[in-house]
Amino acid sequence: MKLKRLVWLACLWASAATAQTAATDAADCPAIPEDTAQTLRWDAMRIPNMLFCRAVLIETGTEAFAVTISRESPFRPKRGLRAETGTLDGRPVQWYRGEVSNEPNVQIRETLIELEDDRVVHIFMRAPDADALVVRLKMAESIRLGGSP
Numbered sequence: 001m002k003l004k005r006l007v008w009l010a011c012l013w014a015s016a017a018t019a020q021t022a023a024t025d026a027a028d029c030p031a032i033p034e035d036t037a038q039t040l041r042w043d044a045m046r047i048p049n050m051l052f053c054r055a056v057l058i059e060t061g062t063e064a065f066a067v068t069i070s071r072e073s074p075f076r077p078k079r080g081l082r083a084e085t086g087t088l089d090g091r092p093v094q095w096y097r098g099e100v101s102n103e104p105n106v107q108i109r110e111t112l113i114e115l116e117d118d119r120v121v122h123i124f125m126r127a128p129d130a131d132a133l134v135v136r137l138k139m140a141e142s143i144r145l146g147g148s149p
Contacts, residue, residue: 029053030067030089030121031144040064040139055139065125065140073122075110083109084137088123089145095137107133113145121145 026042028051043054050070057064077096084095091113098108107127114120123140127133 026053028069031146033142033144036139036142055143063126064136065123067143068122068124069115069119070122071119073112073120075112075122075124077110077112086137086141088113088141088143091145093141105129109133109137115145 026044028046029042029044030053032040032042032055039058040055041058043056045052050068053067053069055064055066056062077094081096081098082094083097086093086095088111093111093113095109095111098110100106100108105128107130108125109127110122110124112120112122125133125136125140127136
C-alpha cells in the first residue's frame with residue numbers, strides 16, 4: 001500500500017510536470033522561516049484540485065520532504081504505524097512510519113493536518129537514515145501553514 005502511494009505521487013509529479021508550464025508559483029506553498037530558507041527552496045506546481053510543493057535542499061538538489069494541499073488526501077493514517085509526535089505552526093502533529101519493501105533502511109514519515117477551510121495538508125518524507133530523518137522532521141515542522149491552528 002505504501003509503495004502504491006509512492007508510485008501515485010511519482011506519477012502525479014511526472015504527469016503534471018509535462019502538463020505545466022515552466023513558470024510554477026511557489027508563493028502559495030507554506031512559508032519557510034528565514035533560517036531554514038538558507039537550506040531549502042520550494043519547487044511547486046498546481047495540479048487540478050491540489051497544490052504540490054517539494055522542499056528541495058539547496059546544496060544537493062535532493063528532496064527533503066513534499067507537501068500537498070488539497071480537499072482530500074490518499075494518505076490514511078493507521079494507529080499501529082504511529083511514530084514521532086511534534087508541533088507544526090502551533091498544531092500538534094503525529095508522524096506515521098512507512099516502508100518500501102525493497103529499501104528497508106529508508107526512513108519514511110507522513111502526516112496529515114486538517115486546515116480550518118476544509119483542506120488537508122499531507123507531508124511526506126524519505127530519509128536515507130535516522131540522522132537525516134531527524135533533520136528533515138525539524139525542517140518540515142518549521143514551515144508555516146498560515147491561518148490559525
